[in-house]
Amino acid sequence: MSWEIPPYHSDSSYPESYYANSVSNSRKSKTLKGSLETDVCIIGAGFTGLSTAIFLAERGFRIIVLEGAKIGWGASGRNGGQAINGFSGSIDSIRNLLGNGSAQLAHEMFEEGVRLIEYLMEKYAIECDYKHGNLALALTARQARRLEREVNERQQKNQGDFAYLDQDSLAGHIGSQLYCGGYIDRKSGHLHPLKLALGEAGVLEQLGGVIFENTPALAINELPGKVEIKVPEGRICCSKLVLGCNGYLNLKGHRVSRQILPVFSEIVATEPLPDELAREVMPSDSSAFDVRFLPDYYRLSADKRMLFGSSTDYGRPGKYQTGSRSLARMHKVFPVLENAGIDFAWRGKFAVTLNRLPQLGTIGSRIYYGHGYCGHGVNCSHLFGKLLSEAIEGNTERFDIFAKMPQRKFPGGRHLRIPLTMVGAHFYQARDWLGF
Template sequence: MTPASGGYPHSYYADSVDLPPRRAALEGSQEADICIVGAGFSGLAAGLFLRERGYRVILLEGERVGWGASGRNGGQLINGFNGGIDFLHDYFSDCGTSVAELHLAGGDILREVTERHRIDCDYRPGHVTVAYTQKHMQGLAEEAKLCQRHDIPGYQLLDKDQLQEYVGSGVYAGGLLDGRGGHLHPLKLALGEARVLEQLGGQIFEHSPVTGIEEKGDRQVVKTAKGQVIARQVILCGNAYLGELSKPLAKRVMPAATQVMATEPLPEALAKQLLPADMCIADCRYILDYYRLSADRRLLFGGGTVYGGVAPDDIIGKLRPNMLKVFPQLADVKIDYAWSGNIAITNNRHAQLGKLRHNLYFAHGYCGHGVNVTHLFGKLLADAIDGDTELFDIFAGVPWSGFPGGQRFRVPYSVAGSWWYGLRDRIGV
């Protein structure tokens, strides 16, 4: 990745926002109630909620706020979890929170935070999942029935003709509208949340990668190259960029690179033709495409998965044919930006929340639903530390499984699986 100004990887997002000055690196010894590792959405949300409750919060970031997936993702707020509505029903049907509330909670929390703190992140409502085949449509119809059964509002099944109100392309068989989904500028959101956290009295240190964590009595000592934080509680929110800081967590997730490109700004009439309702779109294949319009009418088109977190040499060459399959009218449109970044996936595709020790918490493995689930998990972390552990304990108790073959063979195993499911997508089964 080519660095942009201010130390961020080069992307449309980094070039379209007023970047704040670099924050100082941690030097010397500090004390806090809570030390959070990782200044992405999970860490920022948890820190914000904890600081609102009066806890002394220090957040350590190895690069810059939102440097990882939180500042480079597709910007799509997709409600629910990768495991689907059945996942919520299986594990949460007996708790005091309904499946509908949990399905929508992350997005509701995000919107409440941005509205209450006046964070401008170019939010636009609406998300549509599109189907290439009748087999895909059957799956979307089942999802719509599940939403109806659990009283989840905002969903509407769309046939091929109805879909034209949302996507100006003839390649799809139909889709499923989620009026409670949406899209946004992710780096603006991360920077806005960091600003609010600091205004509330929280501290953020950038360029402070954590080198180790040591338990001393009832405290955790979080060490960096030039300093340390002595904290009552520690939260690990490094996700795909945590590396080997925690070996128990490293075996639970695998980095997977996904790519995005941004066109030049489109004429208003052309942008309206492509996405008449200005909603974000994702298809329902195993290796999917996703796209939306930016505030300045660029088409942001993403897709592809490279297991192990290695960016392809030619991102535009990889994504452009997929874009032209959907929108052949963009054949002569210039691509201004292309970038890659890592998400973290788990073997069973369930996001994970829990504790490694009594005062060492973690959250990771959002599997493509990071914009919304990070904000729910940030709140649940704050709730648990503050004494309300009901939902946290249920999420922490969800079974997880390591990748077959362990860390050594997880990439070839996942690649083989993606070939198989990709073949099924291509032949429509």
């Protein structure tokens, strides 16, 4: 079988963002010219590709990563930086479909994504401004009751380290009058995602892996006993191939690309705030998100900028000035930041799935994929990197839980899937407005 991959970007420099402006990247970039062979080739140098690559390189595999732009150029280098335990979709849906054993295994993975990030940071001394503490916030009494129930359930299941916060105790964490309750998840946290991606790339190279940047995969051919990947000026032959392309995946003619929908979100970064103002808005320096279907998500950077993310557009970016909608939301949440200068505004793209569960799977016997983390990708990309590496080594027990979950195409075909998804999203937004 063969698949073409159409070009997916026109500019391979990092988008202007707080992250790109606060890293020093002295590594020398390499582009593939010629023909190479390897055990495992990975397309995409985001967290999925890099973590899979590291876990395999630690086990002695020869690894080549092909990145069409730059390391962390995709969602991994421009997200909100919130490393939140768990995954989207419910363990109950896994139990209903695959039984108690699989649900128990999935439950045991609840904290693993963040633990894997901590493992990489500690073992390889990756410095990425990591801090503990993540807040989930309720805008209505009904949402607050839901969060309180969630905390009770998690405490009963001994999951994570959560505490419910009523409006008074919330004041110790957030300087906003908008919320009426929430919880703190002390085992989740926040970090500088591009520093983490570049740090992971350095680790992979120390372990003998090779990364080619500005080297887009243009076609994949499954041949007897191997997979061939064509790039503009060369090719790779490998025994196993991993697709770590997430929102950018486009395997022409294969249904896997239609099982995910790209989604755009945007972030603004203020100028560094004076210490007192930074303490006033985020007293505990945790990261935060509200629990609406399309949430606000925000945190302070290491140099005390407010990084405020909001808005979601399905399929293609909305026609409005980048950052304008997040800025309006930031002023609503924190009127005290009305006069804070804005230094950066940027957009990024990630993938969602129809049932909100992340997807792992195989195409034929040699091609693997992991994607569709639905906004939980900082943690899940590392968890899935681990599961992909286990499957490639031959242990598919944990991989199969997700690979066996139904992976449906978005309804509506090429032309109607975006409008139909937007109708669905409007339904959930309407529920948010009604306070559900």
